[in-house]
Amino acid sequence: MNYTKPNGWFGATSLPQKSSNNTKDVFTAPNYTFLVDNPIMYSLPDTISFQVNNMRVHVAVYSPNKMITAAQIMPDLEPTARALDNFFGTLPVNQYNFLFYFADQSVPLPDVESGLSGYGALEHSYCSMYYLPEAPYSGYLKQLIRDVTSHEFLHILTPLTIHSKQIEDFNFVTPDMSQHLWMYEGLTEYFAHLIQLRSKLVTEDDFWKEMRNKIDETSRFDNFSFTEMSKRVVEKDFEKYYTSVYQEGALFGLCLDLLLLKESNGKAACAN
Ligand SMILES: [Zn+2]
Structure with missing residues (x-):
């Protein structure tokens, strides 16, 4: 799959990447099932990664008003990843992507009344995608992120x-x-x-x-x-x-x- 992107944007995903430059990415997937199990989040890059036992963890953040950064989330995600490692003994995957889309709260959620939208998260085999309200990173959001990220990962x-x-x-x-x-x-x-x-x-x-x-x-x-x-x-x-x-x-x-x-x-x- 070939993606043309605005200069400097980054596609955060667990899909294997064949090539990449400032304006074009090429990803590969062996079949449709694998493709739909691996979403891509495009934005200007704000990423961080760390190693927990046998697993490389990648974090990508999109926060339209720059309220939340990957570096801020990492101190909460790393202990969570270590807790998961404790629980599993050996982590079930060698790499995992946490993709965070923080939505500007001044923009109304589309179609709320029909129940078709809202904040939430979705699990995949090698990543999970989060759609959460953008707010200053403090107590409530920290615990929410710890709870939701362990939940989505455990869906493995x-x-x-x-x-x-x-x-x-x-x-x-x-x-x-x-x-x-x-x-x-x-x-x-x-x-x-x-x-x-x-x-x-x-x-x-x-x-x-x-x-x-x-x-x-x-x-x-x-x-x-x-x-x-x-x-x-x-x-x-x-x-x-x-x-x-x-x-x-x-x-x-x-x-x-x-x-x-x-x-x-x-x-x-x-x-x-
Ligand atoms: Zn769930």
Whole structure:
């Protein structure tokens, strides 16, 4: 793929690069699946990279009003990457890109009312893309970035590695959802907090406060089946339950972990 770009722009991506000069980049991908799994973010370069065990981490930041820089984020990302390394033993990939697009908050989000847009992040096998509000880099944003980056990276476990056949052969035109959204999001969200506890990036108090909040949040929903909701989440009647995967879904992870701990006499749990 050939990209013509404004002079000096940089395409941050995990795609293999064949050649590059000031105005043109050539990237390669062996197939379509690999291509869509590797987005490219073009902007004037603000990048930084560091090594954690076997993995090279690249960070690219676009902040239209220059409020946030890659160098500012790095002190929060590096301990997170080390916590992930602790959790995995050996990191599952040799290189990983964190791509941050901070949106100018004075520009209204497009199409908010239809629910088709908003801030968020998306996981891929070798990178994750973040679309977050641009604000001075301080407490709230730091913790948000620690939580969201560990969450997106941990999606390498599920659904990127462990998933149903619907995800393996995902139909982008007519999505056929699997029954496991609660697992993909819930276990990932639980792990995102667990790894921070294990590496002492948060205290035990912080961890239980987070779990307590999730318990409180469950009261916003009436009773429903998580497997049915997972399967039918794109339907009007079920999309209202979607955010529960990050709350009660994470509590399923906690409960499964406690059960493993109990049944194995403390030998087989994640939370040892
Ligand atoms: Zn997620």
